[in-house]
Amino acid sequence: MTSTLPAATATKVPAQRQPAHDTAPDRPAAGPPTRLRSSRPDLILCGVLLVAILVVQGWNISAYPTLSDDEGTYLAQAWAVQQGDGLAHYTYWYDHPPLGWIQLALLTWIPALLSPESMTVGTMRAVMLLISAASAVLVYVLARRLSLPRWAAGLAMVLFGLSPLSVVLQREIFLDNLAVMWTLLAFALAASPSRHLWHHFGAGVAAATAVLTKETMLLVLPALFVTAWRHSHRDTRKFALTGAVTACALIGFSYPLFALLKGELLPGSGHVSLWDGITYQLTRPGSGFILDEGTGSYGVLQSWLYYDRVLPLGGLAGALLLLVLWRWSVTARALAGPALAVAVLAALALRPDGYLPAMYVIQALPFLALVLAGGTASVAHAVLRRRRSEAERRAVTRGRYALVTVLALAAGAYVVPRWYDGDRTAVTADANAPYEAASRWMAEEVEHPADTRVLVDDALWLDLVHAGYEPGPGVIWFYKADLDPAVTKTLPRGWRDLEYVVASPTVRRDAVDLPTVKAAIEHSAPVAVFGTGEDRIEIRRIQHATGGTR
Structure with missing residues (x-):
């Protein structure tokens, strides 16, 4: 941002002390990222919002939504791991990498040990609150590391955790929720303000863990590497990116290596194979174009919009705004990774005859929240920056308060009643x-x-x-x-x-x-x-x- 000081009073930095060009990502007016653990206002805001999210998501968690067969499958596979019966309660056929339900086995191990009969879907949904808590905090941390102001980071956390769509889907025992947590950790490490090389290696490890938890997280890896590129030091950027990609690839290759060692990499008589599992996932019958009425994909889209229109549609609009303003907005450049993730996931959902499962939107939820909050912050910053060039500080302050008031009233008039109805159903209905x-x-x-x-x-x-x-x-x-x-x-x-x-x-x-x-x-x-x-x-x-x- 151009300095507002008169040219005659600007201090010239000696050439030998000037920072190298592009050694740090551009920062919006909010200033450099703040470490959450050392900022009391951030800790208080994040803590208050986290309590609200856990109360809403945890209340009535076993009774709504309706138990799904997928939840039962993942939990039964976790039970089989706990019992030492292999990787599944039936023949493991490489439908998904097993790391996801191995994590579920660890999460549910102590409750199942203390009360074996409690190892059922409704009861064990409670462990998903741990995943929701970690993911919500990571959304806030990532927003701050991407230079969003405190209020925008709080908005992103609220959008991610309290949208009725999030409340319903994040309660369920889905591998996607575990994978999202690891993906957000990878993004947070990639955007670390200290930019240590080990942070980028850690981002690669977390990304590989996300992919081995749910393989569809491969789709957001380009967005992760864009974020790592923007937030790495110019002098060590090649090492950082090489380390992140190498760590991700080496750990990711452990899955086909596992199949190879078991003699199940390629098809053969009398055994399952990784190749057959991948072939099934890639060739399974499509559910139609998402915008064609009567198709399965259209029905899935309507089920998402039934719970919430604000986050999916507002997030898409926010991603489009940030991508359009990329060259002119510092906030847009800082959020290039999340905006790219939304664009890639939306493009895959718009395939003419692709398969679209209901839980597909889970992996997009944090990025939709981030770009919607970021788009709001970008517009607010543009308005306030123009005001600074036209009025004195008091006028800017009044304009800021007026803008926040208008946005809050608009949210109260449109969003809150709809979210209230959706979340009230989640905390009162007994579908099971x-x-x-x-x-x-x-x-x-x-x-x-x-x-x-x-x-x-x-x-x-x-x-x-x-x-x-x-x-x-x-x-x-x-x-x-x-x-x-x-x-x-x-x-x-x-x-x-x-x-x-x-x-x-x-x-x-x-x-x-x-x-x-x-x-x-x-x-x-x-x-x-x-x-x-x-x-x-x-x-x-x-x-x-x-x-x-x-």
């Missing part, structure tokens, strides 16, 4: 009563659970294991009845070897493509129904089942 009732029925009404075979989705799998059903051949994750040879060989007569099907919405939806599951539903009758409509859970007894065949 049917699951709890079905779990109790299966535990109390079936006389010999150890000798009973039942198809169930993974959201209830661990509940039934704790109720005495035998994991694997007894209580069967319904997909495996058709897709896992190790399970299908225990069902020589298909559906006739089963006794019950717990037909949740997930089971009924996906049974269309699973012959054994479909036949089991068709040859069964409901003996108990919990809930109503599409969300109901039916406990169905197989008609003329032989039962007990192993």
Whole structure:
């Protein structure tokens, strides 16, 4: 920013003491980044906001949103790691790198040790509060390191932690939430104000951990390296970037090396392979164009916007603004990495026939929050800078307060009522009563659970294991009845070897493509129904089942 001092009073720095060009990233008027641990105002603001985020996200966490099959799968895989039964509760087939649920196993190890029956999806959602807390603090730290003023860093933290979309998704046991935490740590290290080389090496290690937690975090690596480039010292930039990339690549290659050592890198008879897992992920059927009504992707988009329009749409607008103003705005240049991350993730979501899962937006949430807060700060800074050239300090102060007041009133009039409705649903609704009732029925009404075979989705799998059903051949994750040879060989007569099907919405939806599951539903009758409509859970007894065949 051009100095406002008269030319005659400006002090000339001797040439030998002038800082080298581009030795530090440009800073907006807010000044250089402040270390959170040494700034009492930052600690107080971050602490107050963190308490608010944890209260909203933690209240009613086990009852809303509805338990998902993915949550059950990841937790069951973590349980298998704790039991020493390998990397999954069934055959591990390289659907995702296992580091994500290994972390879940560590997080849930002590609670499961103290109370084994508590190792269920609803109860163990509480551990996600630890991840949410770490991620929210890292958003604030990163915002400050990217030179956002204190109020804008607080705004980014609020957007990330209190948006109804965030409250719903960050409660769930998803690998994406763990991966986001590691990604934010990588960005915070890359933007470290001290610019030590080990910070950039650490950024590479954290980035690799994020990718091995959820492989889709590969998409934001270019944005991370842009941030590292901008925040590294010119004299050591090549070493810093080389170290970050090398650390990330070497750790990342441990995954294919693991598959190679197990003889499962390439396809072959009688075993799964990493190649097949990657091929499946890249060739799975698309869900249609995100803007075409009636497609699966459009439905996912509408589900995001149902919870919150402010963060997704406002974040996209903020990223566009920062990218347009990149050459003229210091704030835009400082936020080039997060803006690029939003652009890349949005471009992938707009593929004509790509696959778009509901949790895809999780990895974009922190960057959407940062660019929306950064765009707001950039506009505010532009307005106030122009005021400084036209009026005295008192007028600037009045203008600042007036601007903040207008922004606060605008947020209060539009954002707060909508967020209040969404967050109130999250802290009051009980969406999982049917699951709890079905779990109790299966535990109390079936006389010999150890000798009973039942198809169930993974959201209830661990509940039934704790109720005495035998994991694997007894209580069967319904997909495996058709897709896992190790399970299908225990069902020589298909559906006739089963006794019950717990037909949740997930089971009924996906049974269309699973012959054994479909036949089991068709040859069964409901003996108990919990809930109503599409969300109901039916406990169905197989008609003329032989039962007990192993």
